[in-house]
Amino acid sequence: MDRIAVGAAVVARARTAAVTSWIRAGRRHDLTGWRASIGPLTRLALVTLLAYIALSILRALPWLMWLLTLAFLRASWRAGKDQPQDTGEASEHPTAGLDFEHVMTVLRDALGDQDRVHLSTVLAHLQKLGQAESWTVADLRVRLEALGIPVRPKLKVDGVPTRGLLRADLDALSPDRETPPSPSQVDAA
Template identity: 30%
Template sequence: MTEPTAMQRHARTLTHGQRLLLRRLTARAAAWVRAGRRDDLDGVAAILGCVVRLAVLAAGAYGTWLLIRRWPAVLWFAVPVWCWAAIRAIPQETAEQPGEDDEDSGSASAAEQGPPLPTLQEVRDAVSRVGTPHAHLAVLAEALGTTTDRVREVLAEHHIPVEPVRMRGRGTSTGVKAGRFPAPAAAPEAVVAAGQPDNNNTNNTTTVHHAGGARITVTPARQDTTAA
């Protein structure tokens, strides 16, 4: 197989970045539209916010198309900005080694595997950081740099319910309550070496642990301080 030229490597990098940028913008737009749903209402009223937000996105797309059609020179500024954003969307490690052999190797990169899956501790920290004390899934996904589906996956794995919650300044939507998370694991107690006294000594006794599991309490003899 012939070695790809520098131009081909740059073209693959730009194409890869555009796919990532489109996927990221689509996920954020979808999350923004879904955040307009009101779970405390029923029927059309519940999705009215979603419809309004979808109409805003459609109007913005139509306005952009009209702007480009009326003033095509805008593309001289828009295209470089788009290419710059596409390259910035590629993780640093992927940008350094773009598509070593063929398109299949590029699709196997970590960035192509989908949005990152946060850990339970990361979700817990995000709830503590943005919650009041409850947090919407869309807000958590934005804070963690992932999607609401990935946040749901973590919560479902640890049997944490997703339910309608009210978040200060944002109304009611699908989210999670801080009190639903399990308590953090307690730190293990220090182990006392064989033959060494522990740290819980009283004034009158000394406890010694031995390797065989025996526990011996030594009481020092009382000293007579009365003058002879």
């Protein structure tokens, strides 16, 4: 089942990317303004019309849905063959393998000379460094919060409010922060 689930995500991303790139390719670069957008809008209308026709055919002939389902499962099975399987360990231990000082260094690099940064910018910075390739912004948020790094829910950067980090919050966390005492240290005291 994991292979099919991973393959389904791969197939869905590939099909979506193919359709959106085809729609974007309709933009004319020799024109400006609304005239340059006529091509993508025409292609979007064509995709919408084809989806409507396909839905009408499926409503008229519902047994075709079984064939489409089998074709999608086959494509998902094939696409999931060479993909790494998610073991679920990251969700159980979000901070496994993360070094606090390294994370703070990466966050300060992503901040640059600004005093605030969106998590999407931090994730793009991480992926540019070749890390967190399969992470989403939610994955990053969970890992940062598990490390005790405060994430602001509505932080405005360039007038856009979304989840982000403040430099002041990072500065408040000292690099040599105290670790909680182990139970043997508490018993000895």
